[in-house]
Amino acid sequence: MKITTSTDTIKSFGGLNFISAEFDKLQLPALITQHLGERSPLAVFSYSDAIKNLWAIIFAGGDCAEDISVNLKGELSQIENLNVCSPDTLLRLQKSLALDKEIHIGKSGSVNDISKNARLNELNLDMLLQSNTLRPNRFYDLDFDHQFIPCEKYDSKKGYKMKQGYFPGVASIGKEIVFIENRNGNSNVKFKQADTLAEAYKLLESKKIKIDRSRMDCGSFTKEIIETVAANCKRFYIRAQRCGELSNQVKQVEFWETVRIGLFDVEVCSIDYAPFGEEKTYRYVVGRQKNNTGQIDAFFGDDFTYRAVATNDRASTDKEVIEYYNQRGATEKIFDEMNNDFGWKHLPFSFLQENTVYMVLTAMCRNFYLIILEKISKLVPFVKPYFRLKKFIFRFVTVPFKWIRRGRQKILKLFTEKPYHLLV
Numbered sequence: 404m405k406i407t408t409s410t411d412t413i414k415s416f417g418g419l420n421f422i423s424a425e426f427d428k429l430q431l432p433a434l435i436t437q438h439l440g441e442r443s444p445l446a447v448f449s450y451s452d453a454i455k456n457l458w459a460i461i462f463a464g465g466d467c468a469e470d471i472s473v474n475l476k477g478e479l480s481q482i483e484n485l486n487v488c489s490p491d492t493l494l495r496l497q498k499s500l501a502l503d504k505e506i507h508i509g510k511s512g513s514v515n516d517i518s519k520n521a522r523l524n525e526l527n528l529d530m531l532l533q534s535n536t537l538r539p540n541r542f543y544d545l546d547f548d549h550q551f552i553p554c555e556k557y558d559s560k561k562g563y564k565m566k567q568g569y570f571p572g573v574a575s576i577g578k579e580i581v582f583i584e585n586r587n588g589n590s591n592v593k594f595k596q597a598d599t600l601a602e603a604y605k606l607l608e609s610k611k612i613k614i615d616r617s618r619m620d621c622g623s624f625t626k627e628i629i630e631t632v633a634a635n636c637k638r639f640y641i642r643a644q645r646c647g648e649l650s651n652q653v654k655q656v657e658f659w660e661t662v663r664i665g666l667f668d669v670e671v672c673s674i675d676y677a678p679f680g681e682e683k684t685y686r687y688v689v690g691r692q693k694n695n696t697g698q699i700d701a702f703f704g705d706d707f708t709y710r711a712v713a714t715n716d717r718a719s720t721d722k723e724v725i726e727y728y729n730q731r732g733a734t735e736k737i738f739d740e741m742n743n744d745f746g747w748k749h750l751p752f753s754f755l756q757e758n759t760v761y762m763v764l765t766a767m768c769r770n771f772y773l774i775i776l777e778k779i780s781k782l783v784p785f786v787k788p789y790f791r792l793k794k795f796i797f798r799f800v801t802v803p804f805k806w807i808r809r810g811r812q813k814i815l816k817l818f819t820e821k822p823y824h825l826l827v
Contacts, residue, residue, distance in 0.1 A: 411805060412481065412805055412806075413803050413805045413818070414477065414478045414481045414803070414804060414805065415478055415801060415802075415803060416462075416463050416478050416479075416482070416800050416801060416802075416804075417800075417801075417802040417803060417804030417815070417817050417819075417823075418462075418796075418799045418800035418801065418802055419459060419462060419463065419478075419479070419482045419800060420482055420483050420804065420815055421779070421823070421826055422458075422459075422462055422775060422800070423455070423459070423482050423483055423484050423485050424483070424484070425774075425775050425778070426455055426458070426771070427484055429530075429533060429534055429771075429774070430533065431451065431454075431455075431530065431533075431771075432449070432451040432455075434526070434530060434533060435449075435450050435451040435454060435526065436449065436450065436451060438522060438523075438525060438529070439500065439522065439526070447486075447488075448486060448488045448492055448496065450496060450500075452486045452488060453488065453492070453493055453496040453497065454764060454767075455485060455486075456471065456479075456485070456486075456487060456488050456493050457493060457497075457764060457765075457768070458768045458771065459475075459479055459482065459485060460475065461744075461745060461746065461765070461768055461792070462772075462792075462796065462800055463475055463478065463479070463796070463800065464793075464796050464800075466746060466749050467749060467751060468490035468493045468494050468751060469490045471487065471488070471489065471490050471493065472489060472490055481804075481805075481806065483806070483815075494751065494752075497751075497752075497757065497760050497761060498752065498757050498760070500520070500522070500523065500760045501520070501754075501756040501757045501759065501760050502518070502519065502520055502522075502756060503756065504516050504517060504518040504755050504756045505517045505518075505519070507594070507595060509591070509594055513589060513590075513591075514589075515586065515587065515589070515590045515591075515594055515595070516558065516560075516586060516587040516590070516755055517584065517585075517586045517587075517590070517595065518584070518585040518586065518755045518756045518758075518759040519584055519585075519602070519759075520583075520756075520759050520760060520763055521602075521606070523760065523763040523764065523767075524581075524582050524583065524606060524763060525606060526767070527580070527581070527763060527766065527767045527770065528581055528582075528606060528607070528610055528612075529610070530767060530770065530771070531579055531581070532610060534774050536579060536770070536773075536774055537576065537579070537581075537610075537612055539610065539611035539612065540611050540613065541612070541613065542613045542614065542615035542637075543576045543577070543612060543613070543614060543615065544576065544577070544614070544615060544616040544617070544618065545574055545575070545576055545581075545603075545607075545614045545616070545617045545618070545636065546574065546575045546576075546617075546618050546619070546731050546733075546734045547572065547573070547574045547575075547600060547603070547617070547618075547619050547623065548572070548573060548619065548620060548622075548731075548734045548738075549570055549571065549572045549573075549592045549622060550570070550571060550573070550738045551563070551564055551566075551568055551569075551570050551588060552568050552569045552570070552571065552742070552747055552748075552750070553566045553567065553568040554567065554568050554569060554750050555567045556569075556750065556752070556753050556754065556755070556758070557753040558587070558753070558754050558755050559587065559588055559755070560587045560588045560589040561588060561589060562588030562589055566588070567588060568588040569585055569586065569587060569588055569750075569755065569758065570585075570586050570587065570588050570589075570590050570592070571583055571584065571585045571586065571759075571762060572584045572586070572592075572596070572599055573734075573737065573738070573766075574600075574603045575734060575737055576612075578733075578737070578773055579770050579773065580737065580741075580766040580769065580770060581603070581607065581612075582602075582603040582606060582607075583759070583762055583763050583766055584599050584602070584603075585755060585756075585758065585759040585762060586755075587755060592622035592623075593622060593623070593625050593628070596622075596623060596625075596628050597625070597627040597628045597630075597631040600623075600628065600631050600632060600635070601631050601635070604631075604635035604636075608635075614635060614636040614637070615636065615637050615638065616636060616637065616638045616639065616640065616716075616727075617632050617635070617636040617638075617639045617640070618639070618640045618641075618727070618728060618730075618731045619632070619639075619640075619641045619642070619731075620641075620642045620731070621641070621642040621643065621644050623641050624641055624642065624643055624644045624678075624713070625679075626678070626679040626681065628641075629641060629678075629685075629713070633715060638714065638715055638716040639713075639714060639715060639716075640712050640713075640714045640716070640724065640727060640728045641712065641713050641714070642710070642711070642712055642713075642728070643678070643687060643711040643712060643713040645709070645711075646678075647702075649676055649678070649687070649711070650702055650703070650709075652674055652676060653672075653674065653689055653703075653709065653711075654703060656672050656674065656689075658672065659671065659672050659691070660672065660721065662721070662722040664690075664722060664725055664726055664729070665729070667692060668692075669690045669691070669692055669725065670691050670692070670707075671688065671689065671690045671691075671721035671722060671725060672688075672689050672721065673686055673687065673688050673689070673721055674686075674687050674689065675687070676713075678713070685713045685714065685715060686713070686714050686715065686716065686717055687711045687712070687713055687714075688711065688712045688714065688721050688724040688725060689709060689710070689711045690709075690710050690711075690721075690725050691707040691708065691709045691710070692707060692708055693706055693707060693708075694706055694707065694708045712724055712725065712728045740769060740791070740792070741762075741765065741766065741769065744769070744791060744792040744793065745765040745766070745768055745769045745792070746761070746765045747762060747765065750762070772792065772795075776788060776790060776795065779799065779826065782825050782826050783799075783821070783822060783823065783825050783826060784822070785798055785799070785821050785822075786798060786799050802817050802818070802819045802821070802823070803817070803818040803819070804816060804817050804818065
């Protein structure tokens with residue numbers, strides 16, 4: 404085997420030039436400055452530079468700020484219109500965007516740390532509006548859920564999984580994240596969740612984003628939360644918690660309709676039920692399936708597993724309500740992508756409010772990725788709209804390149820047979 408080397412400035416991540424161009428084409432630098440403000444005239448790097456650097460690291464397959472100096476500095480320095488900063492600068496600018504956390508004492512005396520960042524959440528939403536991913540005065544469906552993120556940070560606390568970590572709440576419309584509130588690992592999902600949802604709905608309303616349907620799991624099943632949700636959308640679907648009175652009413656049902664949902668036959672029915680000891684009733688759509696073990700339920704006296712969805716939707720069929728609620732499984736994919744593709748598994752800071760900044764900025768990066776993935780997949784045949792980030796990096800970002808000058812032109816030369824020219 405013979406080896407030869409070259410001193411030509413050929414770099415590996417040619418696809419980043421197109422991503423950097425899209426960042427500018429969407430006018431994100433101006434939008435970021437509008438929300439986060441100008442830095443000192445003596446500052447070399449803007450907030451836009453910092454966010455673009457962070458996203459470039461992610462799109463190059465990196466997972467920490469130190470990748471800029473250790474692994475990627477030579478590569479990123481060749482990307483057009485990317486003002487490469489140091490890891491210290493990148494981390495310092497993120498920290499400067501953190502807001503003080505709120506400390507709330509629960510009824511049991513528990514200390515709950517809640518971290519909010521309205522400025523960054525509004526910036527994220529305006530990016531989605533500016534890119535026409537969301538449009539004002541249109542109705543959308545909203546999902547909300549919490550996820551426990553294990554991490555051993557200076558201020559992280561032990562959660563229900565008996566590990567140290569954080570417990571962020573995330574609201575999404577379709578595939579896009581539209582609101583994040585971070586909280587410490589020991590916080591109960593129901594604690595002040597109504598306030599969280601009220602803030603999310605208020606932000607969406609301020610941007611004229613209307614909500615038709617809201618969908619949540621049983622962690623949102625309280626009187627206060629249901630009233631907040633019902634006041635801010637047309638229809639809601641929330642997994643109901645089991646209780647003795649509800650179970651007694653379900654036991655009285657004589658007729659169950661068998662319907663096909665996915666791959667399974669499910670027996671369904673609807674009842675009116677007033678939860679929380681109130682007079683107001685909601686429709687409860689109940690589904691039951693034979694369990695896999697054949698074990699008899701001590702209360703119902705049969706071998707079924709029962710699940711109920713509380714809703715104010717009285718027009719849809721039982722099957723339609725359950726099928727719609729079951730689609731909220733897509734939210735789990737969002738958490739999977741944030742953890743494994745966009746850095747939530749490797750939070751960089753020691754404190755809750757600083758990591759909140761990182762989480763919102765990386766959620767923005769994922770939203771930006773979905774925007775450019777849709778656009779690029781329509782123009783070139785070797786990128787598909789369903790690609791996860793790793794495959795996108797392998798198929799699109801990783802292409803050898805160099806900048807050459809010809810006459811008065813600066814030309815991007817790509818060493819590949821793939822038709823990147825279709826993007827121009």
